Amino acid sequence: MKTATLFLIPNLISDTEINSVIPIIIKDKVIDLKFFIVENIREARRYLKKLNNEIDINSITFFELNQHTKENEISDFLYEAEKGNNFGLISDAGLPCIADPGNVIVKLAHEKNIKVVPLVGPSSIFLALMASGLNGQNFAFNGYIPIEKNDRIKKIKLLEQKSVKEKQSQIFMDTPYRNNKLLADLINTLNFDTLLCIAFDISGENEFIVTRHIFEWKKNKPDLNKKPCIFIV
Amino acid sequence: MKTATLFLIPNLISDTEINSVIPIIIKDKVIDLKFFIVENIREARRYLKKLNNEIDINSITFFELNQHTKENEISDFLYEAEKGNNFGLISDAGLPCIADPGNVIVKLAHEKNIKVVPLVGPSSIFLALMASGLNGQNFAFNGYIPIEKNDRIKKIKLLEQKSVKEKQSQIFMDTPYRNNKLLADLINTLNFDTLLCIAFDISGENEFIVTRHIFEWKKNKPDLNKKPCIFIV
Numbered sequence: 001m002k003t004a005t006l007f008l009i010p011n012l013i014s015d016t017e018i019n020s021v022i023p024i025i026i027k028d029k030v031i032d033l034k035f036f037i038v039e040n041i042r043e044a045r046r047y048l049k050k051l052n053n054e055i056d057i058n059s060i061t062f063f064e065l066n067q068h069t070k071e072n073e074i075s076d077f078l079y080e081a082e083k084g085n086n087f088g089l090i091s092d093a094g095l096p097c098i099a100d101p102g103n104v105i106v107k108l109a110h111e112k113n114i115k116v117v118p119l120v121g122p123s124s125i126f127l128a129l130m131a132s133g134l135n136g137q138n139f140a141f142n143g144y145i146p147i148e149k150n151d152r153i154k155k156i157k158l159l160e161q162k163s164v165k166e167k168q169s170q171i172f173m174d175t176p177y178r179n180n181k182l183l184a185d186l187i188n189t190l191n192f193d194t195l196l197c198i199a200f201d202i203s204g205e206n207e208f209i210v211t212r213h214i215f216e217w218k219k220n221k222p223d224l225n226k227k228p229c230i231f232i233v
Numbered sequence: 234m235k236t237a238t239l240f241l242i243p244n245l246i247s248d249t250e251i252n253s254v255i256p257i258i259i260k261d262k263v264i265d266l267k268f269f270i271v272e273n274i275r276e277a278r279r280y281l282k283k284l285n286n287e288i289d290i291n292s293i294t295f296f297e298l299n300q301h302t303k304e305n306e307i308s309d310f311l312y313e314a315e316k317g318n319n320f321g322l323i324s325d326a327g328l329p330c331i332a333d334p335g336n337v338i339v340k341l342a343h344e345k346n347i348k349v350v351p352l353v354g355p356s357s358i359f360l361a362l363m364a365s366g367l368n369g370q371n372f373a374f375n376g377y378i379p380i381e382k383n384d385r386i387k388k389i390k391l392l393e394q395k396s397v398k399e400k401q402s403q404i405f406m407d408t409p410y411r412n413n414k415l416l417a418d419l420i421n422t423l424n425f426d427t428l429l430c431i432a433f434d435i436s437g438e439n440e441f442i443v444t445r446h447i448f449e450w451k452k453n454k455p456d457l458n459k460k461p462c463i464f465i466v
Contacts, residue, residue, distance in 0.1 A: 008363050008364060017258070019256060019257045019258050020256055020258040020353075021256050021353045022256055022353075023252060023253055023254050023255055023256055023257075024252045024256075024257050025250070025252050025253040025254075095359065095363055096363060097362070097363045097364075097366075097369040098359065098362065098363055098369045099369065099370055100369070100370070101370065102369070103365070103366050103367060103368060103369050104366075106363075106364060106365070106366035107366030107367075107444070108366075109366065110366045110443065110444040110445070116364040116366070116442060117364070117440065118360040118361075118363040118364040118435075118442070120253075120254045120255075120353065120354060120355045120360070120436070121353060122353045123359060126328065126331065126356060126359055127351040127353070128351075129330070129331065130241050130328055130329060130330045130331055130339075130351040131241060131330075131339060131349040131350070131351040132336070132339070133330075133336050133337075133339035133340030133341075133342065133343045133349070134336060134340075135336060136330040136331045136332065136333070136335070136336050137332055137333070137334065137376045138373075138374065138375060138376050139373065139374055140371075140372065140373035140374075140401065141371065141372050141373075142371060143370050143371050168373065202351075203353070207350065209349060209351070210343065211340070211343040212343070
């Protein structure tokens, strides 16, 4: 029996041209796939159509993987892959399995000896890190910062400490509507001469990736409200 | 005066078709650039020619940034950018400033108010992480593992601890000719049921990205000698 492959298909991270962030081969790859695991079916259909308008959307079987998916459903998703059918995994934005829970499917694929092939695309985390000027030879992505005031301040201090002592760049984020609040907390908590990178609309028309000392950000605060941001210290 | 832009231009990570890993827009971007900062001029010329054979290599000024570059030279590199000329930064493989020291130039660019634009391309670290099935919501890249026996074993134990306690995937590497030795050390040091991802020739013809428990790797060791690998626990 033919061994199936699970292709990890990148999605856009801004309102931009497909050709500026997605290698052209991916357009051809998706045409051959009849099974997709996606975060949201409507979004995925729209994205696939944009990726390649010759795709026959109605011949595709979609499985939805998000916070509503039950654990026992997940193990059934790859049933068709075990029969030899190739699959695609798409997240709502950026690279599947980076800053999203898609890795449960990939873990399952390894257990079932299904080949996993990652495809190249945009990631706000890695693009921000590249362009930050901060250390890219040792870094950590910490996901979302805590909401509760004390935990939040403690975490900010811990990240700054790690960045200095372990020489490890610390990447983190918050829910977009709290970003101005986070920037205020960072300015009040971090040392005045700590370098902070703020990045938003990465790969988009209003791309902003700027690294400044805290004393500089204090004098000139950008409005981050409702803008998905990446922060790096 | 026109503000200059420093474009971070991805390079290949395997012997593969440009179109399978580099978005097509990058071919057009490089045509307009007359100044490049690169790790190795000969390699960079060859890559640019491959990227777009209409490029006029002889009209380009190259600056070499590697272990032989003196610190005072680096600050002169962006002189032409300060006059308004756009620059490209290319590393020998993958994304500039990720697992390479290119960030010194980017840091300087931020200081001089030069815009930094990161472009999408392949990274063995992120492709391995995506396809590993391990946690992509919290992870750290630790660079090279220590060479000296005691430090090495201590580091391996520390990485496993961090992976479990902080639920943070730990990515690391070694010099390719030591990879079989590293695999032996990992098998002897990590818990038998720890999951280890081994990845090599990522995006290449013989791509290998496999996650197994230590007890499984022990029974079936791949030959990693001289293959650049990414390891994740």
